[in-house]
Amino acid sequence: MSVRSRRACQMFFPLLFLCSSxxxxxxxxxxSPSSSGIALNSTLGHTLxxxxxxxxxxxxxxxxxxxxxxxxxxxxxxxxxxNALAANAAxxxxxxxxxxxxxxxxxxYYTQRNILExxxxxxxxxxxxxxxxxxxxxxxxxATLDEWSQYLKCxxxxxxxxxxxxxxxxxxxxxxxxxxxxxxxxxxxxVNFDRKGVEEFGGGHMSPLAAYHKDAESGDEHVLxxxxxxxxxxxxxxxxxxxxxxxxxxxxxxxxxxxxVVVSARAEGSDVAVGxxxxxxxxxxxxxxxxxxxxxxxEAARWDGMLACLDGGxxxxxxxxxxxxxxxxxxxxxxxxxxxxxxxVGGALAYTYASLVGRRRVSRAFAALQYAGDVxxxxx
Amino acid sequence: MSVRSRRACQMFFPLLFLCSSxxxxxxxxxxSPSSSGIALNSTLGHTLxxxxxxxxxxxxxxxxxxxxxxxxxxxxxxxxxxNALAANAAxxxxxxxxxxxxxxxxxxYYTQRNILExxxxxxxxxxxxxxxxxxxxxxxxxATLDEWSQYLKCxxxxxxxxxxxxxxxxxxxxxxxxxxxxxxxxxxxxVNFDRKGVEEFGGGHMSPLAAYHKDAESGDEHVLxxxxxxxxxxxxxxxxxxxxxxxxxxxxxxxxxxxxVVVSARAEGSDVAVGxxxxxxxxxxxxxxxxxxxxxxxEAARWDGMLACLDGGxxxxxxxxxxxxxxxxxxxxxxxxxxxxxxxVGGALAYTYASLVGRRRVSRAFAALQYAGDVxxxxx
Numbered sequence: 001m002s003v004r005s006r007r008a009c010q011m012f013f014p015l016l017f018l019c020s021s022x023x024x025x026x027x028x029x030x031x032s033p034s035s036s037g038i039a040l041n042s043t044l045g046h047t048l049x050x051x052x053x054x055x056x057x058x059x060x061x062x063x064x065x066x067x068x069x070x071x072x073x074x075x076x077x078x079x080x081x082x083n084a085l086a087a088n089a090a091x092x093x094x095x096x097x098x099x100x101x102x103x104x105x106x107x108x109y110y111t112q113r114n115i116l117e118x119x120x121x122x123x124x125x126x127x128x129x130x131x132x133x134x135x136x137x138x139x140x141x142x143a144t145l146d147e148w149s150q151y152l153k154c155x156x157x158x159x160x161x162x163x164x165x166x167x168x169x170x171x172x173x174x175x176x177x178x179x180x181x182x183x184x185x186x187x188x189x190x191v192n193f194d195r196k197g198v199e200e201f202g203g204g205h206m207s208p209l210a211a212y213h214k215d216a217e218s219g220d221e222h223v224l225x226x227x228x229x230x231x232x233x234x235x236x237x238x239x240x241x242x243x244x245x246x247x248x249x250x251x252x253x254x255x256x257x258x259x260x261v262v263v264s265a266r267a268e269g270s271d272v273a274v275g276x277x278x279x280x281x282x283x284x285x286x287x288x289x290x291x292x293x294x295x296x297x298x299e300a301a302r303w304d305g306m307l308a309c310l311d312g313g314x315x316x317x318x319x320x321x322x323x324x325x326x327x328x329x330x331x332x333x334x335x336x337x338x339x340x341x342x343x344x345v346g347g348a349l350a351y352t353y354a355s356l357v358g359r360r361r362v363s364r365a366f367a368a369l370q371y372a373g374d375v376x377x378x379x380x
Numbered sequence: 381m382s383v384r385s386r387r388a389c390q391m392f393f394p395l396l397f398l399c400s401s402x403x404x405x406x407x408x409x410x411x412s413p414s415s416s417g418i419a420l421n422s423t424l425g426h427t428l429x430x431x432x433x434x435x436x437x438x439x440x441x442x443x444x445x446x447x448x449x450x451x452x453x454x455x456x457x458x459x460x461x462x463n464a465l466a467a468n469a470a471x472x473x474x475x476x477x478x479x480x481x482x483x484x485x486x487x488x489y490y491t492q493r494n495i496l497e498x499x500x501x502x503x504x505x506x507x508x509x510x511x512x513x514x515x516x517x518x519x520x521x522x523a524t525l526d527e528w529s530q531y532l533k534c535x536x537x538x539x540x541x542x543x544x545x546x547x548x549x550x551x552x553x554x555x556x557x558x559x560x561x562x563x564x565x566x567x568x569x570x571v572n573f574d575r576k577g578v579e580e581f582g583g584g585h586m587s588p589l590a591a592y593h594k595d596a597e598s599g600d601e602h603v604l605x606x607x608x609x610x611x612x613x614x615x616x617x618x619x620x621x622x623x624x625x626x627x628x629x630x631x632x633x634x635x636x637x638x639x640x641v642v643v644s645a646r647a648e649g650s651d652v653a654v655g656x657x658x659x660x661x662x663x664x665x666x667x668x669x670x671x672x673x674x675x676x677x678x679e680a681a682r683w684d685g686m687l688a689c690l691d692g693g694x695x696x697x698x699x700x701x702x703x704x705x706x707x708x709x710x711x712x713x714x715x716x717x718x719x720x721x722x723x724x725v726g727g728a729l730a731y732t733y734a735s736l737v738g739r740r741r742v743s744r745a746f747a748a749l750q751y752a753g754d755v756x757x758x759x760x
Contacts, residue, residue: 039471040438040442041435041438041439041442041467041468041471042435042471043435045435045438046433046434046435046437046438049433049438050430050433053426053429053430054426055421055422055423055425055426057426058420058421058425058426058429058615059421061441061444062420062421062444062610062614062615063610064441064442064444065446066445066489068483068687069483069686069687069690070483070484070690083610087421087614088421091419091421091422101611103448103449103450104450104611104612107609107611107612108611109446109610109611113683117683134681135683135686136675136680136681136686139675139680139686139689139690140672140675140676229487230442230443230463230489231481231484231487231488231489232484232487234442234467235438235442292520295516295519295520296520300516300519301514301516303493303497303515304684304687304688304691306449306515306516306519307448307449307684308684309519310449310450310519311684336718337718338716338717338718338719338722339718339719339721339722339725340722341719341722342718342719342720342721342722342723342724342725342726343722343723343725343726344722344726345719345722345723345726346722346723346724346725346726346727346730347726347727347729347730348730349727349730350726350727350728350729350730350731350734351730351731351733351734352734353731353734354730354731354732354733354734354735355734355737357735
């Protein structure tokens, strides 16, 4: 567990459970940011936003996503920045390739599922243990900065991957000024840091950044971190150097320090659609019909059954119902059918055996009769 | 389908498929807001935000959620405003009752699942067709303003439910000023409108509002609508009267006009936790162990299998595996076992029958013998 707890975005539950008195003490309020952090939903946090936000800031906030599992921080961060990059590009008339999630078909949108699933490039990511990178891998292991950077490259240009180190904060500052300064470059910055380094509860974590504020008088610098664990911490303004120091921490899985990535949209040919697909309308209409039929079935009363109906127009539940009438049947049907065949086969064999035995016994009896009184009769 | 297409948040696909030339024409960019709407991620949209946003605005944006299915707009809107209300209350030191979603346990957060699931109050909602309101109901039918307002009341105070009507825009304006004016009341406003009324593509829809802007010179009023179909439309500033008119449209399912709700946090006793649960640590540790064991199984390679592992510490997959070894067996095992029993039973019956038949035939033969030659023998 010691390795796991150091992994990016891994749950820090073991410690949590050892300190139940602490848990109780914080139970009446959500977790608060560090003493040096400023919650966005506070008067000061809002003031910083007003004085420093750019259009890019609202674009990232528009697509701010919650991680779907407690180890999916890198994927939720990716979904947030990839959708923001696509929206940015689209508002400038440029098209980027956004995949379709069956749930939102025919509209195109990055989700924490379609970023990883059925993307051949993602399966080629070199992982720390040699296993294939997919949703299950991330659910079990989270991701290192290198793994994250590699699968991000399947969808966008990773302009910079920086492992934080002593004295390297200038590069971080430069990236922030390019992305969130007065003349935004169109790039976005996302970080991999140790929560403990910013006085938060937990271990390795990833989240996108949305704004950069430098106080004209004091020179104090803050960066707006949109924490994708929205159930745990609010968006927070963190001192730039404090966050950088929290990145300059060892991820024992990779043997390298954490850090940040700078990502920009990968412009594609004009034939690539954003926002809505151009698939054949007839296919969609059929899918929709199947979806409604599926949603009316009793399996859809369960949460996962309902979601399955929306996954490819209900193919999952519909095909499993069809299957139960043909190939893979229910245990009850299989038992009854097996019993019937067993009954017939067993019965036929036993009847034949019993008849043969009976016939032999009659033969022996008549043989005895013939021996005793030489009576010649046909065996009936 | 005519009724369905008028329902709140229902998909408008049938029309979409009849107009494939239109679909192709918009395919290179995401859908744009109406001619009178101003996208938030534009220079003007950002300027309006800077000049009118309040802390409440950022709080709503912090919890802005995407509907998990194409008919879940009312639920995504509810999740957004309920989490924002809870965060607002918490920042003022007040506690509200936020449920736990097993995926985020031990943290408390409203999700589109736990708003509906296992909440006895939700099952008592009076629906238009008398069916029980749950996730399946919403997936099939969406929700009317009345149904939505009723299930919202299970989690918060619905201060106002307003069916829009000619001349009623003043009440809407008053609600906006209370919620998003200079002295925010802590209330939030969410709307149920017809997309066609704001020149959008679709039918009935729900979404939360996050800000209100009144131009000091021209008197022009705009309201910021955070569209929960984030895959379809960006957040947009809409003219207040245009949006109100789009609410003053008939929902044929309820026979009433659409409208808006004003919601505020329901303060609970101090024993109600927000942010993190105080459940026994031992239970959590056991759950976590089960979760890891579950995530390592081959079933977790599927997206739904992975999510099932996180649902109550993997109870779903773990128990289904255990079940397959005891009660509900596989079709193959059932077939083999059924066949064996059938073989034994069928065999025993057939043997008995064949023996009895054989014995009767021997009896008849000996009876014939006795008649023919009066030979007295024991039947063998």
